[in-house]
Amino acid sequence: MMKVERAYKPEFEKYVPLEEWLETPREAREEMAECIVLRRDNLLLFSEEMLDLARxxxxxxxxxxxxxxSATGLKYASKMYAAFFECAREPRKTSTFNIYDLPEVSWNGLGLLESGRIYPGQWFDAYFLAAITRDKPSMDTLATFPVEIMRQSATTAGPVSYKLVEVFQAYHHRTSNFPTLLNECMAMAMKQGNDWALDIAMGYLETFAxxxxxxxxxxxxVLAKNLQRQEQYQIRESGPDHVPIDSFIPLQLLGMACxxxxRGNEVSVESDSLPRFLIDGRYF
Structure with a gap:
């Protein structure tokens, strides 16, 4: 076993206690059934709160x-993330969603692209969260979400981000051009050469390869190396005054570990950032 210790250690006793960090997402979980019917964007809000809770x-x-x-919150988040993207597929169409025991809701996607709510970073989170929760229907719908729609969003990303979506979608569908896309994306990331491309994008690509x-x-x-590398990136990006919460559970790396x-392989990396019960799929 390879033990990977987290570099970032929250000082709960000195600053904000853990119970206070947990309070808001736990309240969100209690209010989910009541508030999911109030507005479409709560699909995204609750997804993010459930991720914070698990982290x-x-x-x-x-x-x-x-x-x-943790697992229960992530199960809801996976379905809500996928539903949010589904609204954006055909913005004028009203879609109906039945998410576990939550009230049935019907929403269209008008304004989602204009407000920049759909972009590759959200897609990465949604797709690999579905992989973690073994939510194949959500994986399938996200794997068919057109990259061209993402390009229309007010929130733009670099070419490597869109190519990454194409790589993951190509593998999902087992298309013959997957190896070519993988190599092209690696070359693009190396050429882009900034910290995100080298630490995050290449980390995804190396682990996926x-x-x-x-x-x-x-x-x-490769998983152990990129787990450490991506945590350092998140610590740098967050700065000294903010918590690098995304590093607590790196969804993409955890999804690949799952x-x-x-496939019947051993995940020999031990880390609090890769909860073993999620890798094992114990509650899914």
Whole structure:
């Protein structure tokens, strides 16, 4: 086993106690059924709150109750993320969603692109969250979401981001051009050369290549390296006055670890950022 310690350690005793960080997402979970019917954007709001809940819960003692609380929140988040993207597919169309025990809701996607709510970074989170929660229907709908629609969003991204979506979608559909797209995206990331391209995009691509190809990468070694590299990136980006919360559970790397596990392989990287119960799919 390779143990990867987290570099960032919240000073709960000195600053904000863990219970206070958990308070808002736990309140959101209690209000979900009441508020999901009020406005469409709550699909995204609650998804993000449930991600925050799961990320802060990694600092709790990992009891069965804590694990179940985290997994349950992520299950709702996966469905809501996918629903939010589905609204944007045909903005004028009204779609109806039945998400577990929540009230049925019907929304269109008018204004989503103009307000910049749909972009590759959101898609990465949505797709790999669906992989973590073994939510194949959501993975399938996200895998068919047109990249061209993302390009119309007011929130723009660099060419590497859109190419990354194409890479993941090509693999999902097992298209013959997947290796070509993977190599093209790696070359684009190297050429772009900034911290995001080298630490985040290349981290996704290297780990995904180890997962999906016979290129000679050791999956666990690549996973451990990029887990540390991406945490350092998040710490730098957050700065000294903000918490690098995305590093507490890096959805894309965790999603790939889940995919590796589900193929019958051993995930030998041990880290609080990669909760074992999520890798094992214990509550899914």
């Amino acid at each position: 802060w819960l990694t600092w709790e003692t990992q009891t069965a109750d804590i694990e179940k609380e 180890a997962l999906t190809t016979n290129a000679g990468f050791d999956f666990n070694e 995919m590796w596990h589900d």
